[in-house]
Amino acid sequence: MRFSEILRIALLEIKGHKMRSFLSFFSISIGVISIMYTLTLIYSMNFRLKKAVEVAGPGRINVELKKRWEAQSDAEKKEAREALTYADSIAIKKAFPELYMVSPYKDKWVEFSDGYFTDYVSVRGITTQWKKRGWVYKLRGRFINEYDIENAQRVCVVIKEGGWMKKPKWMKFYSYSDPLQNYVKHSELLGKTIKLGNGLYKVIGVLEEPPAEKNPRSFVGVGMWEPKVLVPITTAQKFLSGWGDNAGDAIDGIHVDTGDPATIEKYKRQIEQALKSLHGKNLRFNIKDYREVMKDQMADKRRDMLTVMIIGIIAILSGGIGIMNVSLAAIYSRIKEIGIRRSIGAGRKDIMLQFMTEAMLLGFFGGVAGVIAGFAGIQYLAYKGDQNMAMLSWWMPLAAVAAAVFTGFAASIYPARTAAKLDPIEALRYE
Amino acid sequence: MIKCLNLKKIYPLKAGAGYAALQGVDISVEKGEFISICGPSGCGKSTLLNILGFLDTPSEGRYFFEGNDVSGFDDSKRAFLRRSKVGFVFQSFNLLPKLSVIENAMLPLLYLGKKRKEAMERTKAILDKVGLSAKAENDVMELSGGERQRVGLARALANEPQMLLADEPTGNLDSQNSAQVMDLLFDINRSSKMTIVMVTHDNKLAQMTERIIRIKDGKVEK
Secondary structure: OOHHHHHHHHHHHHHHOHHHHHHHHHHHHHHHHHHHHHHHHHHHHHHHHHHHHHHHOOOEEEEEEOOHHHOOOHHHHHOOOEOOEHHHHHHHHHHOOOOOEEEEEEEEEEEEEOOOOEEEEEEEEEOHHHHHOOOOOEEEEOOOOHHHHHOOOOEEEEEEOOOOOOOOHHHHHOOOOOHHHHHHHHOOOOOOEEEEOOEEEEEEEEEEOOOHHHOHHHHOOOOOOOOOEEEEHHHHHHOOOOEOOOOOOEOOEEEEEOOOHHHHHHHHHHHHHHHHHHHHHHEOEEEEEHHHHHHHHHHHHHHHHHHHHHHHHHHHHHHHHHHHHHHHHHHHHOHHHHHHHHHOOOOHHHHHHHHHHHHHHHHHHHHHHHHHHHHHHHHHHHHOOOHHHHHOOOHHHHHHHHHHHHHHHHHHHHHHHHHHHOOHHHHHHOO | OEEEEEEEEEEOOOOOOOEEEEEEEEEEEOOOOEEEEEOOOOOOHHHHHHHHOOOOOOOEEEEEEOOEEOOOOOHHHHHHHHHHHEEEEOOOOOOOOOOEHHHHHHHHHHHOOOOHHHHHHHHHHHHHHOOOHHHOOOEHHHOOHHHHHHHHHHHHHHOOOOEEEEEOOOOOOOHHHHHHHHHHHHHHHHHHOOEEEEEEOOHHHHHHOOEEEEEEOOEEOO
16 A cells, blocks of 8 residues: 555544544643753753853863852851952962963942943953953953053953844843943943042943854853953952952952863862962862853753653653553554455555554654644743743754654554454454 | 365364364365355355455465465465455445545555555446446445445455455345345456355355355365
8 A cells, every 4th residue: 555545544543533633642742842942951051061161261260269158057157268369369370370361350349430321330350361261352442451450550441242233033022231231332431431439440442242143152141241341450459449249359269271171170179279278278269160160050951951851751751652552442443444454455564554654643743733832932932031942953843753753653563563463354353 | 266175274262172164175166157155154154255365264275276375375465365366245345434435445456556546547437337436425324235335346346356255245235235236246247257256145146146155064065
């Protein structure tokens, strides 16, 4: 029998039992939805991890002062603590001159004002080392230099976001816009004097980001948010008035890039030793391989993903069991038909193919329904601003439907064999 | 065309030696013959017909069809013979209720791998022959018993078989419809020289055929 005929019979059979068919493909659909969700998530997380490491540097290590709330015990919470300082970063650089980057930073939450526009913004104190990683900018004016840092000059550099060349649909409604960025977009700050906290600062440079599509940073998202106003770190220590995690000379952390992922472990150990010898046990700090930081930050998503994937697998499995059950039941209601078909010349293969085609079609329809629902859901999440969901690829629906069809196939082997093995004479006699 | 030597069919039973439905049957049928197999119910005539129609295999003995020993054929070879060499007409019609008249009648052609369009055209001609072309698109459930049997006949003829096997083809019909179906069978036998083997327990019908093989207790009565 031609396959087109087998397909026709299968479609008729499915059409003839709409409710039964719907029930058996329903859970397949749910499975397919969660497969699509999981695939999108895995794909986008891997992509981000890769990009994040690319932007942050291959041998990136973060040294951060432990927050008070990270203390393990009450005693630890109350104990006197030493702070990480700018001097530490200089010491590290001196001890390991081969390090590609040793970039200390100190963030403060500060009032920004230029007479027209006033808002609270985050300001980061940096050194020239900041330039060494993820430099995607076009610089107008000049960047902070050694002189500014040594002399704690009151100068600042403002980062101007690149916007989108073509704003993606999901961004149109997800409309948090940074007021400072709005202001920077429409007014020229270069050369102006602005007020940060209580002091006056000269804007010596504007860093223009490329459009988001071309900016590797824009898809990194996780953990990559950074202040958009930069000042020399010494200025931030001495003059900048505002709120920060660490008062006085203390800095928030040091970003280190060894330049090579292979040396991360080595330098992690050595920097830790160096800092301990400089401060003793009173310095509570974390030193982390950046890839681990990224992984930590993605751990939540990963757990979600695992849950969804398990639900998906269970749903697909139960869909398969459903199809198997329906196929088996269908055989008993169609014994006579099988007998008739066999008597007029259908071979075992024809009967087997018939039942398998039906089950695979059920899987296929369930898969397609799931893909449509899943696609709609993912679009909705993306539209709600979940950037992970913006990375749905063309092959994911195909993979999901293939999984559904395969489920139908696997679930139908046993019933189809049972049907094909029926004795034609007994099947004919069956009433 | 057909030659059976010492055909035996023994159905295994849970206890004991098994039930012997056929206990050594020798028959032969020539091409173009219209014969009837007669006998009381339970005598083994349906079993014989099933073996002749490749639905069943003999436990012992040999069955030659067109000179080939087919008694040892496996399932797929027998399925091939069923769809290419024989047509079956059943007492209870055995039509598929979900399909229309023409779809039922053309099924054997589809199993032969014919295209739907071609199968349709060939089947239309056959439906015309059995007088059902007006009802080709009807559901089989809408037909009378006589009409259903004629659909069954059309289906049996669709693959242009060498041999037609009819198992009590008029058993479920009234006398008028019986006569009509019998007329059709005779007509087919005469016009296309088709071999017909009909099982019946109706002596009157059997008398009308060229030869009667009487079976009793699994053996041919001499």
